[in-house]
Amino acid sequence: xxxxxxxxxxxxxxxxxxxxxxxxxxxxxxxxxxxxxxxxxxxxxxxxxxxxxxxxxxxxxxxxxxxxxxxxxxxxxxxxxxxxxxxxxxxxxxxxxxxxxxxxxxxxxxxxxxxxxxxxxxxxxxxxxxxxxxxxxxxxxxxxxxxxxxxxxxxxxxxxxxxxxxxxxxxxxxxxxxxxxxxxxxxxxxxxxxxxxxxxxxxxxxxxxxxxxxxxxxxxxxxxxxxxxxxxxxxxxxxxxxxxxxxxxxxxxxxxxxxxxxxxxxxxxxxxxxxxxxxxxxxxxxxxxxxxxxxxxxxxxxxxxxxxxxxxxxxxxxxxxxxxxxxxxxxx
Amino acid sequence: xxxxxxxxxxxxxxxxxxxxxxxxxxxxxxxxxxxxxxxxxxxxxxxxxxxxxxxxxxxxxxxxxxxxxxxxxxxxxxxxxxxxxxxxxxxxxxxxxxxxxxxxxxxxxxxxxxxxxxxxxxxxxxxxxxxxxxxxxxxxxxxxxxxxxxxxxxxxxxxxxxxxxxxxxxxxxxxxxxxxxxxxxxxxxxxxxxxxxxxxxxxxxxxxxxxxxxxxxxxxxxxxxxxxxxxxxxxxxxxxxxxxxxxxxxxxxxxxxxxxxxxxxxxxxxxxxxxxxxxxxxxxxxxxxxxxxxxxxxxxxxxxxxxxxxxxxxxxxxxxxxxxxx
Amino acid sequence: xxxxxxxxxxxxxxxxxxxxxxxxxxxxxxxxxxxxxxxxxxxxxxxxxxxxxxxxxxxxxxxxxxxxxxxxxxxxxxxxxxxxxxxxxxxxxxxxxxxxxxxxxxxxxxxxxxxxxxxxxxxxxxxxxxxxxxxxxxxxxxxxxxxxxxxxxxxxxxxxxxxxxxxxxxxxxxxxxxxxxxxxxxxxxxxxxxxxxxxxxxxxxxxxxxxxxxxxxxxxxxxxxxxxxxxxxxxxxxxxxxxxxxxxxxxxxxxxxxxxxxxxxxxxxxxxxxxxxxxxxxxxxxxxxxxxxxxxxxxxxxx
Numbered sequence: 001x002x003x004x005x006x007x008x009x010x011x012x013x014x015x016x017x018x019x020x021x022x023x024x025x026x027x028x029x030x031x032x033x034x035x036x037x038x039x040x041x042x043x044x045x046x047x048x049x050x051x052x053x054x055x056x057x058x059x060x061x062x063x064x065x066x067x068x069x070x071x072x073x074x075x076x077x078x079x080x081x082x083x084x085x086x087x088x089x090x091x092x093x094x095x096x097x098x099x100x101x102x103x104x105x106x107x108x109x110x111x112x113x114x115x116x117x118x119x120x121x122x123x124x125x126x127x128x129x130x131x132x133x134x135x136x137x138x139x140x141x142x143x144x145x146x147x148x149x150x151x152x153x154x155x156x157x158x159x160x161x162x163x164x165x166x167x168x169x170x171x172x173x174x175x176x177x178x179x180x181x182x183x184x185x186x187x188x189x190x191x192x193x194x195x196x197x198x199x200x201x202x203x204x205x206x207x208x209x210x211x212x213x214x215x216x217x218x219x220x221x222x223x224x225x226x227x228x229x230x231x232x233x234x235x236x237x238x239x240x241x242x243x244x245x246x247x248x249x250x251x252x253x254x255x256x257x258x259x260x261x262x263x264x265x266x267x268x269x270x271x272x273x274x275x276x277x278x279x280x281x282x283x284x285x286x287x288x289x290x291x292x293x294x295x296x297x298x299x300x301x302x303x304x305x306x307x308x309x310x311x312x313x314x315x316x317x318x319x320x321x322x323x324x325x326x327x328x329x330x331x332x
Numbered sequence: 333x334x335x336x337x338x339x340x341x342x343x344x345x346x347x348x349x350x351x352x353x354x355x356x357x358x359x360x361x362x363x364x365x366x367x368x369x370x371x372x373x374x375x376x377x378x379x380x381x382x383x384x385x386x387x388x389x390x391x392x393x394x395x396x397x398x399x400x401x402x403x404x405x406x407x408x409x410x411x412x413x414x415x416x417x418x419x420x421x422x423x424x425x426x427x428x429x430x431x432x433x434x435x436x437x438x439x440x441x442x443x444x445x446x447x448x449x450x451x452x453x454x455x456x457x458x459x460x461x462x463x464x465x466x467x468x469x470x471x472x473x474x475x476x477x478x479x480x481x482x483x484x485x486x487x488x489x490x491x492x493x494x495x496x497x498x499x500x501x502x503x504x505x506x507x508x509x510x511x512x513x514x515x516x517x518x519x520x521x522x523x524x525x526x527x528x529x530x531x532x533x534x535x536x537x538x539x540x541x542x543x544x545x546x547x548x549x550x551x552x553x554x555x556x557x558x559x560x561x562x563x564x565x566x567x568x569x570x571x572x573x574x575x576x577x578x579x580x581x582x583x584x585x586x587x588x589x590x591x592x593x594x595x596x597x598x599x600x601x602x603x604x605x606x607x608x609x610x611x612x613x614x615x616x617x618x619x620x621x622x623x624x625x626x627x628x629x630x631x632x633x634x635x636x637x638x639x640x641x642x643x644x645x646x647x648x649x650x651x652x653x654x655x656x657x658x
Numbered sequence: 659x660x661x662x663x664x665x666x667x668x669x670x671x672x673x674x675x676x677x678x679x680x681x682x683x684x685x686x687x688x689x690x691x692x693x694x695x696x697x698x699x700x701x702x703x704x705x706x707x708x709x710x711x712x713x714x715x716x717x718x719x720x721x722x723x724x725x726x727x728x729x730x731x732x733x734x735x736x737x738x739x740x741x742x743x744x745x746x747x748x749x750x751x752x753x754x755x756x757x758x759x760x761x762x763x764x765x766x767x768x769x770x771x772x773x774x775x776x777x778x779x780x781x782x783x784x785x786x787x788x789x790x791x792x793x794x795x796x797x798x799x800x801x802x803x804x805x806x807x808x809x810x811x812x813x814x815x816x817x818x819x820x821x822x823x824x825x826x827x828x829x830x831x832x833x834x835x836x837x838x839x840x841x842x843x844x845x846x847x848x849x850x851x852x853x854x855x856x857x858x859x860x861x862x863x864x865x866x867x868x869x870x871x872x873x874x875x876x877x878x879x880x881x882x883x884x885x886x887x888x889x890x891x892x893x894x895x896x897x898x899x900x901x902x903x904x905x906x907x908x909x910x911x912x913x914x915x916x917x918x919x920x921x922x923x924x925x926x927x928x929x930x931x932x933x934x935x936x937x938x939x940x941x942x943x944x945x946x947x948x949x950x951x952x953x954x955x956x957x958x959x960x961x
Contacts, residue, residue: 182547182586183586257575258571258575270491
């Protein structure tokens with residue numbers, strides 16, 4: 001069995017805003033990532049996916065819950081212990097340009113994590129910087145330039161180079177391609193897959209775009225308003241999403257082929273505010289399957305197919321699954 | 333049929349203190365009455381500048397050097413500001429990629445709508461407010477009676493986009509310019525907005541020019557597609573034809589990248605060694621996998637591949653038929 | 659907005675500097691006020707270095723029997739009540755005025771920026787850093803609530819008049835300005851993703867504040883240096899005018915105006931007018947340079 005690298009249990013994050021109000025960004029989320037694996041955390045704005053990523057790195061302090069990385073408990077670490085962990089867990093950010101210090105040369109930017117880890121001589125660091133820039137397919141002449149001298153795709157590769165410089169085990173990828181043009185997106189995803197193979201990296205890939213992650217992730221967890229509504233193996237989930245929200249997300253994606261029939265499984269209305277979460281299932285106001293029960297309680301996650309957890313009262317019925325060995329069902 | 337909008341060889345540059353940067357390099361485009369056309373291209377292609385040029389909104393340091401824009405029989409670039417006001421928002425409406433910024437944060441949305449309506453119609457404020465409620469209802473905003481009294485910050489991004497669409501369509505324009513209408517929206521909301529827009533445009537019989545970088549959106553919501561690259565239209569054609577047999581290597585590249593995710597294959601197949609752009613040649617030459625010597629010597633014109641399908645490429649025929657791997 | 663400008667940029671550092679310079683020239687050419695300001699700065703700096711040497715008369719020595727002569731070929735700006743040549747004194751004054759203004763502004767800049775970074779970066783933190791941040795801001799409030807003159811007069815009262823006291827008083831008075839603009843800039847910079855990235859890289863908070871935040875938050879403070887100098891010159895003059903500044907007979911515009919003021923009433927306008935003009939032009943020039951620098955650093959103007 002694969003080794004558990006990251007385990008997140010019952011994570012909760014509530015941000016206080018104003019008088020006695022809280023943004024309930026994460027409401028009891030649990031998942032794990034095995035070594036060498038990519039888990040995609042997919043959701044729209046307000047789903048809490050980005051907050052989860054930041055809690056894992058303790059860039060945001062979780063309200064409750066347990067985060068274990070390679071056996072060490074991250075959520076209780078002191079600032080010094082956390083700094084010692086930094087080389088092993090890294091992050092790639094959404095904004096390619098804004099995540100690089102505009103007044104630093106690329107050499108400094110990529111070198112900084114190695115320098116702070118403090119285990120290499122200046123000469124070794126220089127070689128390592130050249131090496132990782134090569135890995136992300138940037139020439140050594142990039143070293144003496146400033147971030148604004150690069151295109152967005154190149155800037156993102158610099159961000160990736162910085163993240164892999166310390167040979168981390170886990171990299172949190174926060175929407176790494178959403179600020180990029182479509183052709184550059186594909187390049188970056190290809191690069192990330194190659195690096196994963198070469199360096200045995202594990203990824204937590206945070207994205208709002210389901211199709212973008214399909215090719216690169218092994219497992220998917222779909223989030224809506226601070227909860228994971230469905231998770232499972234990537235291919236199976238894409239073939240047959242069981243939760244109404246996953247189905248709607250998938251069918252909202254427009255494939256660039258006009259002859260393909262548009263799916264009409266759509267959600268009505270708006271995403272509710274995470275300050276005033278609706279009672280019961282968070283989706284019930286928008287869900288075409290909603291019945292009265294959905295108003296009253298939040299559904300527990302059930303394993304409807306092998307390895308597939310779904311939090312929906314009606315998923316079994318609506319997907320025409322009987323028992324636990326169901327096959328077929330309506331296609332999305 | 334006489335086109336509703338005809339853009340003819342428009343050249344625009346951005347005048348920097350250290351010199352001019354050409355942004356539109358001879359754009360030709362026509363829009364028929366009632367049709368929906370998609371403008372696709374990556375950032376920097378000049379899509380937004382084109383939209384602003386059509387509305388004659390460009391100011392210093394932008395400069396239109398050449399070209400003509402005929403709309404409904406009138407030359408827009410030759411018009412005075414006063415005349416343009418009778419066209420903008422009335423005959424040609426615009427929705428911006430950031431609907432929240434298009435709204436005044438200090439004024440209730442109902443007032444803003446009513447103000448827009450009253451600017452071109454002689455009715456009382458009360459009547460205008462009633463029309464505003466109707467307009468909000470028509471764009472699917474729940475409780476429009478209450479929502480007219482909302483301020484923009486009280487509405488979500490999707491709701492703001494609906495309000496902006498309501499404003500844009502309040503004078504039944506002949507042409508709606510929708511610049512990245514779904515850019516900042518969540519996917520489940522984006523589909524709602526696109527459906528709404530398509531429905532309303534159809535209802536009013538307006539033409540739609542939908543600017544997007546999303547090849548999927550254009551595929552499903554437009555009858556024709558125009559691809560922009562480096563300030564030029566490099567290919568234009570019927571949607572069905574274009575998505576089936578794109579004739580420009582850049583279009584092929586965009587399509588491959590957009591489809592890569594679901595087709596589960598690597599997209600950056602042919603990354604071409606970057607070459608310096610030739611001074612006279614086709615702007616795409618440095619990235620083009622099928623470039624030939626001619627491409628570095630002269631710029632190809634936008635010439636037909638077949639009826640209603642044209643591309644700016646010397647090898648358009650071969651590319652369209654799939655004879656070369658572009 | 660979309661343009662075709664690529665991310666490539668200039669190749670070598672030398673080329674980049676040359677391009678920057680050309681850009682600057684093109685920028686300056688369209689702003690006559692900025693050019694005027696630059697000229698004022700150059701002239702005052704030149705006079706601060708050479709003024710006393712090129713002055714036709716000794717700026718602190720009275721010519722016997724030559725009191726209150728109107729402007730003439732011999733005395734371009736006339737002489738004052740004790741017979742000192744006004745022109746010589748006007749062009750010698752920048753030495754002391756500029757020295758005071760420069761050192762006071764420099765101290766205020768350094769102090770204000772450092773305190774601004776600390777107070778901005780740690781605002782909203784927990785524990786001691788937060789207390790420090792709050793304390794800094796309250797200190798600035800108190801300083802700014804105190805009337806300038808009372809403060810300076812009190813200081814002079816304590817320590818007697820003298821150049822250093824003027825510098826100290828001005829530095830203290832200017833610190834809150836630099837502090838506040840820097841703090842504002844820090845608030846923006848600390849929210850940018852590269853700060854989170856720096857945290858991920860393993861930086862300590864202090865290092866983030868001074869290595870990552872500070873260099874990116876200097877802009878507004880830098881833009882305020884030039885007007886700050888102008889303002890400091892004005893205040894130096896004002897303090898000298900009320901007798902709490904530079905002791906007489908050191909040539910200083912404020913004390914010259916003060917000496918000349920009574921004569922103004924009796925028709926000897928030149929003794930106070932010329933130093934007054936010099937003062938006004940200088941303050942205006944430095945303010946215009948500040949405006950120009952701010953515009954130049956604004957990315958919208960630079961495109």
